[in-house]
Amino acid sequence: MALSKPTFFTHLRTLTRSQHLLHQAPAPPIVTLRFLSFASPEEAAAERRRRKRRLRIEPPLSSSSAARPQSQPSKPQSPQNPNAPKLPEHISALSGNRLNLHNRILTLIRENDLEEAALFTRHSIYSNCRPTIFTVNAVLNALLRQSKYSDLLSLHRFITQAGVAPNIITHNLIFQTYLDCRKPDTAMEHYKQLINDAPFNPSPTTYRILIKGLVDNNKLERAMELKEEMTMKGFVPDPLIYLYLMVGCVRSSDPDGVFKLFEELKEKLGGTVEDGVVYGSLMKGYFMKEMEEEAMRCYEETVGVNSVVKMSAIAYNSVLDALCKNGKFGEALMLFDRMTKEHSPPRRLAVDLGSFNVMVDGYCIEGRFKDAIEVFEKMGDYRCSPDTLSFNNLIEQLCNNGMLADAEELYGTMGDKGVNPDEFTYGLLMDSCFKANRPDDAAGYFRKMVESGLRPNIAVYNRLVDELVKLGKINEAKAFFDLMVKKLKMDASSYQFIMKALSESGQLDEMLNVVDTLLDDDGIEFSEELQEFVRGELRKEDREGDLGKLMEEKERVKAEAKAKEAEAAEAQKRSAKAAVSSLLSSKLFGNKEGEKESAVNEMQSGQEDSGKTELAESNP
DNA sequence: ATAGGGTTAG
Secondary structure (H helix, E strand, C coil): CCCCCHHHHHHCCCCCHHHHHHHHCCCCHHHHHHCCCCCCHHHHHHHHHHHHHHHHHCCCHHHHHHHCCCCCCCCCCCCCCCCCCCCCCCHHHCCHHHHHHHHHHHHHHHCCCHHHHHHHHHHHHCCCCCCCHHHHHHHHHHHHHCCCHHHHHHHHHHHHHCCCCCCHHHHHHHHHHHHHCCCHHHHHHHHHHHHHHCCCCCCHHHHHHHHHHHHHCCCHHHHHHHHHHHHHCCCCCCHHHHHHHHHHHHHCCCHHHHHHHHHHHHHHCCCCCCEHHHHHHHHHHHHHCCCHHHHHHHHHHHHCCCCCCECCHHHHHHHHHHHHCCCCHHHHHHHHHHHHHHCECCCECCCCHHHHHHHHHHHHHCCCHHHHHHHHHHHHHHCCCCCHHHHHHHHHHHHCCCCHHHHHHHHHHHCCCCCCCCHHHHHHHHHHHHHCCCHHHHHHHHHHHHHCCCCCCHHHHHHHHHHHHHCCCHHHHHHHHHHHCCCCCCCHHHHHHHHHHHHHCCCHHHHHHHHHHHHHCCCCCCCHHHHHHHHHHHHCCCCCHHHHHHHHHHHHHHHHHHHHHHHHHHHHHHHHHHHHHHHCCCHHHCCHHHHHHHHHHHHHHCCCCCCHHHHHHHCC
16 A cells, blocks of 8 residues: 555655554555556456456446346436436445544544545545545535635545545535635535536535525525525425524514514414524514514513423523613513523533623623623633633723723633634734724734734734824834735735835835835736836935836846746756656656556556546646 | 534624
8 A cells, every 4th residue: 555656645745644544454455456566467467357357247337227128217327428426325335444444534533633634535545445425524524614615625626536426415515615605606506516416415404504604695585595495395494494594684684574484484383483593583573673562572472481482592692682682681681690590501501602792792782891791701600611702702892992901801811711812802902002092012912913823914904004104103114014014915005005104204215125025026016006106206305216227126136036947947857857767667656657657557457447647647 | 433503793
């Protein structure tokens, strides 16, 4: 195994941990031999005979169905089309070596070494132990959970090219990915393909993912259509589907839509909706229509003594939110109290992180910020712990209400609680410090953000530099420009802003220094407009010609570098050629040509490997 | 031993 396809391995990495694991896998010697030149011509011939025999025992689909009488149209396979999508493997394929592989990859995922898990999966495609679609799905899912979208799509492309047939779970993961990336149209194109081409049906989860994703991407109309479509296909939309759509209606201020959906759900369920998740949205619908009495009656029916409605923490939270946001804070407090009393983990979970977030907001709406902090700190008593978002939420409230000191104190406790501040946290504190006339602390928060490996967006950077320049701190602004110019995609206006500041403080040489950086930046074009601006600034000191000089010089340096590069490439080619010719004798470490040769041999003796060569070359 | 169950803050 370790010796197979060495040229491919060099594309990857040198020995990795998974390869090490691979060595422990019992590998039948025959398969190992397949990838090597055979020890003797006899052995090679024997292997060819074995393959032919296998083909005879398991004739390809086309010949077997052609031999069968035509009176069996019930067979859904369409062997006449070689491009017809393959059926995914059955779960029974997950056995023996392939199950071992599966478990090893699951272990890597559990250890959170996703890079290794993905690499191992790709790697195995070329081994004697192909990963099953179940293993691939596990890796795709792990990548999705960590928002590693490009890695996910790249692995998916890879297994598709390698001919690993996807199953419905694979498709669902891809839908989820595109929807999470705010690409609902791409997701829907994939859905269309699934409906048209796949040899299996969507699952109820397919519709949950698509409808939720469409709603979250502001495509409520399309989501509604999909609900109808799933009904036509015989799927039963459940409370979850209706919840997603009702939330969508609330967001787009469509109370009538909420009512209509609720009635429809009620009818489908025979008159009562026992699942509590939908009631918060229903109440919000009433509040939106100024039907306060109706809203509160609904509230009573949901949580009153005679209620048959089952409330989870999340269902409660949505009701709690409806109360807080609509002037019913007293009721909210009572409900929250009841929730905490009902809470007895692990048996009954009536509050969670979200309950506290909602209450924090509720107190803040009432202007009771100290109480907001207090309830936030109570979380621990109920085995809940705040995350970055809930910290940010409270920090934002405090910052916006003149309580910067409390916000900073709260920020200070994040570390102890093992919660990491993110870009939003630092941006908030930076802005608030500027507002409080503490520019140095503001700049300090920005710097801290960059130092902790976070990537501020250009807007935060612009606010920082803007404030610093306003305060006459041009040099500091320039220092941040230098710090960020390589890390951010600076746009023309950000360049122009710092140039203008430098020029206006009489630092034309520093300005030209920025122009120099701009000329090296491939991400931006030095537009005619921008050039005219620079010339204008230079003209103030009769240095208009300096720009031309700088640009000419740049051209010259670039041309020189290009020539050098070409020379280096030529030299590398020569040395590569030399290396290749010295290796040609050894088939073991064949060059590209060598690899192609052996791949061609393989394809002549068996069909199952087709597509491999293309893959090996087109992948990193 | 493959997805998936919901709410609320940017």
